[in-house]
Amino acid sequence: MFQIRIHGRGGQGVVTAAEMLSIAAFGEGRYAQAFPSFGSERTGAPVVAFCRIDDKEIRLHEPVMEPDALIIQDPTLLHQADIFAGLKHDGYILINTNRSFDELGLADFLKDWRHDRLRTVSATDLSRKHIGRPMPNVPLLGGFAAVSGIIKLESLINAIKGKFSGKVAEGNIAAVTAAFNSVAANIEEARSHA
Amino acid sequence: MLKQIEGSRAVAEAVALCRPEVICAYPISPQTHIVEGLGEMVKSGELKHCEFINVESEFAAMSVAIGASAAGARAYTATASQGLLFMAEAVYNASGLGLPIVMTVANRAVGAPINIWNDHSDALSQRDSGWIQLFAETNQDALDLHILAFKLAEELSLPIMVCMDGFILTHAFERIDMPSQEQVDAYLPPYAPRQVLDPQAPVSIGAMVGPEAFMEVRYLAHAKQMQALDLIPQLTTEFKTQFGRDSGGLTRTYCAEDADTLIVAMGSVLGTIKDVVDEMRTDGHKIGVLGITTFRPFPLAAVQAALRDAKRVVVLEKNLAIGLGGIVSTNVRMALAALSIGMYTVVAGLGGRAITKKSLHALFRKAEKDDIELLSFLDLDQNAVDKQLERERNTRRCGPIAENLLRDAGIVAARNY
Numbered sequence: 001m002f003q004i005r006i007h008g009r010g011g012q013g014v015v016t017a018a019e020m021l022s023i024a025a026f027g028e029g030r031y032a033q034a035f036p037s038f039g040s041e042r043t044g045a046p047v048v049a050f051c052r053i054d055d056k057e058i059r060l061h062e063p064v065m066e067p068d069a070l071i072i073q074d075p076t077l078l079h080q081a082d083i084f085a086g087l088k089h090d091g092y093i094l095i096n097t098n099r100s101f102d103e104l105g106l107a108d109f110l111k112d113w114r115h116d117r118l119r120t121v122s123a124t125d126l127s128r129k130h131i132g133r134p135m136p137n138v139p140l141l142g143g144f145a146a147v148s149g150i151i152k153l154e155s156l157i158n159a160i161k162g163k164f165s166g167k168v169a170e171g172n173i174a175a176v177t178a179a180f181n182s183v184a185a186n187i188e189e190a191r192s193h194a
Numbered sequence: 195m196l197k198q199i200e201g202s203r204a205v206a207e208a209v210a211l212c213r214p215e216v217i218c219a220y221p222i223s224p225q226t227h228i229v230e231g232l233g234e235m236v237k238s239g240e241l242k243h244c245e246f247i248n249v250e251s252e253f254a255a256m257s258v259a260i261g262a263s264a265a266g267a268r269a270y271t272a273t274a275s276q277g278l279l280f281m282a283e284a285v286y287n288a289s290g291l292g293l294p295i296v297m298t299v300a301n302r303a304v305g306a307p308i309n310i311w312n313d314h315s316d317a318l319s320q321r322d323s324g325w326i327q328l329f330a331e332t333n334q335d336a337l338d339l340h341i342l343a344f345k346l347a348e349e350l351s352l353p354i355m356v357c358m359d360g361f362i363l364t365h366a367f368e369r370i371d372m373p374s375q376e377q378v379d380a381y382l383p384p385y386a387p388r389q390v391l392d393p394q395a396p397v398s399i400g401a402m403v404g405p406e407a408f409m410e411v412r413y414l415a416h417a418k419q420m421q422a423l424d425l426i427p428q429l430t431t432e433f434k435t436q437f438g439r440d441s442g443g444l445t446r447t448y449c450a451e452d453a454d455t456l457i458v459a460m461g462s463v464l465g466t467i468k469d470v471v472d473e474m475r476t477d478g479h480k481i482g483v484l485g486i487t488t489f490r491p492f493p494l495a496a497v498q499a500a501l502r503d504a505k506r507v508v509v510l511e512k513n514l515a516i517g518l519g520g521i522v523s524t525n526v527r528m529a530l531a532a533l534s535i536g537m538y539t540v541v542a543g544l545g546g547r548a549i550t551k552k553s554l555h556a557l558f559r560k561a562e563k564d565d566i567e568l569l570s571f572l573d574l575d576q577n578a579v580d581k582q583l584e585r586e587r588n589t590r591r592c593g594p595i596a597e598n599l600l601r602d603a604g605i606v607a608a609r610n611y
Contacts, residue, residue, distance in 0.1 A: 019200075022367045026198035034367040057369075059332075059465030061362050062550045 001054040002150055003064045006137075007083055008073030011043040013137030017071070018049035020163060021141055024155040025053045033058045046077055053150065067091060071144055073123070073136050078104060090114045092148050094183075096123040096136045116190065119147045119183050126178050131171035142176035146183035153180045195372050201333040201363040204370045205298060205356075206231030208337035210241045211378040212296075212344045214270040215385075216262035217246050218255040222277040223310045224360035225300035229272055252277040256284035256295075263293035264399045266390040268344065272298035274360055276305060278316045282323075289324030289415065291399055292389065294347035294354075296340065297325075301461070301512075302360040303545040307596040311546020312360040313512040314460065318489075318521045320355070324415050326422055327490040328442070329460040330358040333368045335487075338441030341373070342433055344382055346425060350418050351388040357489075359462040361546070373437055381436045419491035426488055444493035446485045447500050449475060453482030455562050456504040458497075458526055460486045463510065463542070463549050470554045481558060486522070497529035506536040508561045510554075510572070512543045519569045536564065542572035578602055 004021065008014035015036045022034035030053055037048035050064040069092035070084070077083055078095075087093070090113060097120050101107055110118060121143035123136035130139075138160065145151045153176070160172045197204075206228050209217075217236070219229035235241035245262075249255045255271045262269040273281065278299060288295050299317045303309040317327060328343060330336035336358040343354040358364060389399060403411055423444065430442035440446075448468050450456060457467055464485045474481050484500045486493070501507050507530065509523040518524070523539040530537060538561060543549045553573050560566050578599055585592045592598070 019367045023198045026196075026369055031369055032198065032367070035362070035365055060469050060551070061359075061366075061462045061466050063548050065550060065552070 001052055001058070001060075002069070003067045004051045004053075004069045004071060004144070005064050005067040005087075006049045006051070006071045006073065007077050007080075008047055008137065009043075009077070010045045010047050012047075012073045013135055014047040014073060015049045016163075017073070017137035017141060018051040020138060020156070020159045021051045021144075021151065022053075023162060024141070024151050024159040025051075027155045027158050028152065030055055031058050033060075037063065046080065069144065069148060069150070070094070071140050072096060073140060075099070075104060078106070084109075090117060092117045092144070093119070094140060094143050094147055095120045096140055098122045098125065116187065117147065119143060119186060121179050121183050123175075123179055126175045126182070130175035130178060131168070138172045139175040139179035142179035143183040146180045146187065153177065195374070196369060197372055198367055198369055200227065201336060201358065201366050201368065202227030202300075203231050204333050204337045204372065205340060205358070205364075206235065207372055208340045209270055209296075209298075210235050211373065211375055212270075212341060212382055213268065213379075213384075214241075214244055215267035216259065216269045217244060218249050218258040218262075218269070218271045219246065220249050220252050220255045220271075220273070220277065222252070222274050223300075224302055224312075224364045225272045225274045225277070225298060227364065228298055228300070232270075252281040253284055256281040256288060256297075259295045259297075260284060260288050260291065260293055263288070263295050263387075264291070264389075264391050266385070266387050266392070268348075268385040269293075269295045270297070271295070272300065274300040275302035275310075275316045278320060279304060282320065285320055285323050285325065287400075288353045290411075292351045292415075292418075293399075294344075294351050294385075294387075296343045296347055296354050296356065298336075298340070299355045299357045300360040300364045301357050309545040310360075312362050313544045313546070314357070315513045315544075317355055317357045318513045321490055321521065324352070324419075325490065326350075326352055326354040326419065326488070328354065328356050328488055329486065330356065330363065331446075331462060331464045331485060331487070333358075333363050333366065334370050334439070335441055336363060337370060337372070338433065338437065338439060339487075341378055341382060341437075342429055342442045346422065346429055348385055348387075349425060349429075350422055352415075352418055352422070357461070362462045371439070377436055381433065422488075422491050423493060423495075442487065444486075444488045444496045445500055446487060448483040448485070450482035450484060450500060452480055454480040454505040455558065456482050456484055456501055456507050457558065458484045458486065458501075458507060458509045458522065459511065460489060460522065461512065463512070466549060466551060467510070467554060470551050470558065473551075474555070474558060479558075479562065481562070489522075489525075492525050492528075494529045497526060498533070501526075501530060501535065502533055504535060506538070506561065506564065508538045508540060508558070508566075510540045510542050510549075512541075514541050514544060537568075538566055539569045540566070540572055541569070547573060 018034035022032035025032035066086045075097040123139040236246040259269040511522040520539040
């Protein structure tokens with residue numbers, strides 16, 4: 001079972017991101033479970049959502065205690081004490097930012113981590129460009145697909161087509177593809193330097 | 195048809211397939227998405243021949259459902275928590291009058307302190323109201339139980355609460371198999387009331403009954419629930435024939451055959467318990483599970499048959515009968531009356547406290563050694579409790595408990611008294 005925890009703020013589509021990811025996994029014939037952290041969501045307040053993906057039925061109904069991956073939609077949340085809580089060593093971390101892990105002050109904390117699992121993507125910029133407003137949630141899923149290989153870009157695009165239509169769908173597909181390509185290129189570049 | 199949708203949406207679609215004629219809606223978390231979904235389906239014309247009534251309170255919701263049902267309409271509503279308590283008088287009337295209303299209870303804690311999260315206090319407060327109560331373990335279960343509930347309710351002319359864990363199920367996107375309209379139509383015939391307000395054949399529904407017949411009317415309510423103990427397994431078999439799934443039933447066991455220790459629970463926590471049991475079985479522990487699907491009528495014989503060979507029983511329940519212990523345990527105790535089996539009550543998950551595999555592993559391993567109290571509280575912060583008790587001993591005007599505990603936990607900014 002692969003477990004993902006998504007951190008963001010009310011209004012950034014945190015819960016929708018977890019739901020879309022679960023729909024994409026379902027589209028691949030797998031079992032998935034997405035759920036919010038059940039807080040009283042308010043615009044701007046920290047929000048957490050979870051997604052589990054497995055090849056068999058998921059019976060577990062506890063919150064995700066030990067995620068395999070973190071998607072952080074808003075880097076201003078990095079200073080929360082518990083944002084990395086329970087994250088498995090060598091788990092994936094994807095942050096929506098234009099800065100590097102060094103610039104975010106995380107280099108020391110993550111120095112023993114597998115660096116190929118730590119990625120950033122300018123998801124807010126990409127969403128502004130392709131969707132016309134700052135909605136980093138869906139583009140980040142493209143970045144997650146590129147870094148983790150847990151989900152296919154094509155499955156995310158199918159999930160977007162099921163949820164949105166017209167211009168919104170087109171914009172989200174362009175943004176998710178751009179984010180996927182950005183992270184994939186980034187990984188390729190890192191590999192060529194290695 | 196397989197779908198990946200929210201639990202609330204799955205229930206809304208299943209209820210729509212049952213062709214309800216009147217839906218009374220009043221919003222309360224975590225139930226709201228269900229009636230919102232139904233409202234959209236009525237407005238779009240997807241759900242035809244159905245009147246969607248926005249009412250001014252939960253009391254009105256149940257009162258309108260009573261009127262609709264008495265007039266011969268298939269009636270549905272949904273609520274939770276304080277909403278269920280606010281409609282309580284009408285809840286008793288619906289069952290007392292024998293009207294087959296189906297209601298979803300998206301289980302949530304009851305205040306004060308106000309809390310929107312899940313436990314079973316709301317539905318269990320109405321356990322003796324005369325309603326049949328079914329508890330869903332999964333979202334598939336939740337949608338299937340609604341289809342079964344309409345059939346069962348109308349056959350017996352009794353109302354039914356389908357209980358599903360608030361947020362944990364209602365707000366979870368999971369894979370479900372949605373039946374077709376043809377399948378549901380083949381299983382659930384149009385509503386043929388046993389009593390109806392009809393100007394051509396006038397009757398009173400709700401006549402005053404004095405000491406001469408009140409006992410008998412009440413006894414008949416009990417007798418009808420006893421009939422449900424036979425009817426539920428029968429309708430469950432028919433359900434399997436039509437839909438190919440094991441949904442419903444009185445109780446369900448898991449790894450129970452040779453188990454020394456049996457865990458009894460209701461609702462979504464059963465999934466987490468089963469995962470723990472699988473892991474413990476791998477390590478050689480003889481542990482199993484009894485899930486109670488039908489809580490009213492309480493299936494005494496089925497529970498007794500499932501538990502009779504165990505060495506000990508642990509009832510894990512999401513409610514607290516304050517001043518006594520656990521409501522489910524008290525019922526299970528009746529099933530064990532003639533047997534000398536040790537029984538432990540564990541109160542867990544109140545107000546949305548997460549019930550984790552880690553805590554269950556530790557609990558079950560201790561229980562196997564009979565190393566737990568008869569009544570215990572999973573993951574209770576004893577220090578927080580002791581601190582408040584000490585405050586009450588030392589200070590007369592020690593302030594509101596809820597705020598004190600939040601302040602101790604660092605959630606409310608510190609303030610000096």
